[in-house]
Amino acid sequence: MGEDEEAAAEVEAAPQEALPGAEARSSSPAAQKSLSMEEIPAAKPGKTPIQLLHEYSSKANLNPIYEFEKAEGEVHMPLFTFKVTVGDITATGEGPSKKVAKHRAAEAALTILKESSHICMSVPDPVIPEPSNQPPNQTNPIGSLQELAIQKGWRLPEYSLAKETGPPHQREFSIICRIEAHVETGMGTSKKLAKRNAAEKLLEKFHNFSGDCIINSLGNEQSHNLGCTWDTLRNSTGEKIALLKISPLSIPNTDYVQLLGEIADEQGFTATYLNIEELSVNGQFQCLVEISTNPITVCHGTGISWGNAYNVAAHNALQYLKIMAGRK
Structure with missing residues (x-):
């Protein structure tokens, strides 16, 4: 759920209370714009500014309109600005997230309403959600x-x-x-x-x-683990790559994941396995193995378990390495 959707959810979650004299107010257009103290929503601790503003507006037959205005600041420290309009009242709020900015805009509107001489309104200190649970300096x-x-x-x-x-x-x-x-x-x-x-x-x-x-x-x-090219593999005197060049890669029950890892350590590249969320067309697990040679190589594997899929992907990667390392 996005920040705007979360803020909207708070409005929906706010309790909807019946108003005394609601029928009389609906028959008089002038009354719809003027509220008495009794008609203002009761102040309840713990409510957010958006909930309080929504309650007031609904009883005045008004609809708060929120508009995103701008985003400023660095990528890791943004500053968002929201504007809210309720009838003739307009207020803005800023915050490190869209949700907080929206809450602060609602809080500013509530302050204007509370201080207006022609409006009787009791507004408690609203609760503005913290932008995150992480420490301020983190x-x-x-x-x-x-x-x-x-x-x-x-x-x-x-x-x-x-x-x-x-x-x-x-x-x-x-x-x-x-x-x-x-x-x-x-x-x-x-x-x-x-x-x-x-x-x-x-x-x-x-x-x-x-x-x-x-x-x-x-x-x-280039980082050290991306310096492994096809030329370096062909010219390498390493024991593991030399064995790979002559291996049939068809011995049953071979741990190809381990073998690929040993060659990767010897030749200075890495092998990273990525799970694919969807099953294959025949219902098997799928994965990719990415070997950080230069150029990078990615091979696919399927199996009845994740471990089996990894082993198949490693086997396919080894077959490719064998071909490339053996070319003249």
Whole structure:
């Protein structure tokens, strides 16, 4: 649910109370614009400004109109502005999220209504939701990762849902974050938390790199694990790659995931497995394995379990490596 939808949900959740004298007011257009103290919604602690403003407006036969005006600031520290109009009253509010800005606009409108001499209205201190549960000085990893991509000239990070498990009341989500050749998976009890964890993992990976060894989208800089080209594989004297060149890759019960991992360690590249949420046409699990050679190679695998799908994907990747490493 988006921020605007959440704010709208609060209005729907606000209790709707019957008004004394509602029938008399409906028969007189003039009365619809003038409310007495008794007709103003009772002040209840814990209500948000949007709920309070909605209650007042509904009893005055008015409809608050919210308009998004602008967004300013840095990617990791945005500032949003919302405007609300209720009859002849117009007020604006700012905040670090659209939801908070909307609440503050409603709060400003309530203040104007409360201070207006021709309106009798008792308004308690409204509750404005906190923009997030994180400490004020803690950076947002999703925003920080996006900012890093912009600075480096990369494509923006891409997020995709890998899988969703658990009972309805206790779901666990797995989100894949990809930026250029780098991929990480984050887990969480919500998609937002899983996305955040994936971004944090990638940021931590980048911080562990030395200097400018992170590859950019133009390929002018290379990290150590992207220096493995087909030429280096063909000319390598490594024991594992030499065995791969002569292996039939057809021995039953072989752990191809382990074999691919050993070759990756020897040759300086990485192998990353990505779960595909949808089952194959014949009902099997699907996955991809991405090997960070230069150029990057991606192979597909299916199986009756995730482990089996990984092994098939690794086998396909090894077959491709064998072909490329053996070419003259």
